[in-house]
Amino acid sequence: MKVLYFAWLRDRVGLSEEIVEPPVDVATVGELIAWLAQRSPGHGEAFADPTIVRCAINQDYAKAHERFNAGDEVAFFPPVTGG
């Protein structure tokens, strides 16, 4: 599945997107964050405080308890600051 990173999450991870294959027991956004945080020191830094990380599944906001599917586009980013 495809994971996207924006703003300082991208800076810390060092990637704007990557293809990952989490194990089957990683099913929710919260579990995906915990699993991604282990991939590299940069990932660990990006996800150090999950409360300030926002997530979208297929371009709609998703909370920590929500589940994703294998083919989904999952994005992580900081609270938005447009307008």
Add this chain to the structure above:
Amino acid sequence: MKVLYFAWLRDRVGLSEEIVEPPVDVATVGELIAWLAQRSPGHGEAFADPTIVRCAINQDYAKAHERFNAGDEVAFFPPVTGG
């Protein structure tokens, strides 16, 4: 003193302005309205309902009890409808 009329007050009076010399016992806006209403049938029609007539003395809103001076510019008009 100069009296100005706007919108339907002007249409009814038939004048956009006139110079009038009210007697000395006509001192307030309310008294001036009552006095002007006697000047012609058009004036009478214009001032038939004083509650829907607005007044300005020297270009500031003035209420019925307020007094004017001989040299003032006094204007009468309907409630405003700009914007």
Add this chain to the structure above:
Amino acid sequence: MIKVQREDFDIGVELAALSQGRDNVGAVASFMGLVRDVAGPGALSAMTLEHYPGMTERQLEQLEAEALARWPLDRVLIIHRHGRLLPGDRIVLCAATSSHREAAFEACAFLMDWLKTKAPFWKLEEIDGKSSWVAARQDDEDAAARWQNNNQSE
């Protein structure tokens, strides 16, 4: 800034001038009023705006000062046209600039409410060949009344 004029205006030019060189202005709230075909499509042929020259400028300057005193604004703009206008024509533009969007929005609504009830303009509508003066609306009075207790945040 106050402008009472017969000519049309360009909101892009006016708002650009309002914030030109003011780098702390992040928020520009504005309201534009257009001639509305109140009686249904094609019924209104024109609207003539009469005003009281001199008093209009005086009232609008007081209004500008009041808005600047009530909110943390950078600048205020009020443009009001007079003369004969057609459906869809621009009548009025109110704008307020600030570093805070809430202040800009509130001040702009205040400008319009005050203007509708205090600025000496009168509308003469031509509908189906007949001219008639537009009556003042009670809900405009009500809208203006909400600002009278000197409460900035409603």
Add this chain to the structure above:
Amino acid sequence: MIKVQREDFDIGVELAALSQGRDNVGAVASFMGLVRDVAGPGALSAMTLEHYPGMTERQLEQLEAEALARWPLDRVLIIHRHGRLLPGDRIVLCAATSSHREAAFEACAFLMDWLKTKAPFWKLEEIDGKSSWVAARQDDEDAAARWQNNNQSE
């Protein structure tokens, strides 16, 4: 109408197009956001707006639909720029047209509050040669929260 673009916009052209041929539209409320020199004169050299292409359009279309459902509006316009901008540059334009000015004003404030908290944009400021991401503001969250109880008249 939604536009997410790198290019600048002309508010006069945009608002004229919004009310073109709509003779029952008397009220055009709009808000324009500019790049603000937050750190004092000359300190901010540029601001880069990053966004999430695709999700941005999706969120803004939902926002437009929500505004049209909540208020008696004719049309809604949201233009949001991305890319590198300089102090004083236009960032965003929200507009709502209606036959009622209260509806236009409220919808426009709603659009901005929602946009500040939901549209996936992020600001990178360059101040004194250093780049840093702008932090989200709690008062933007608070401003957006007032619309969540589905109360049209606040």
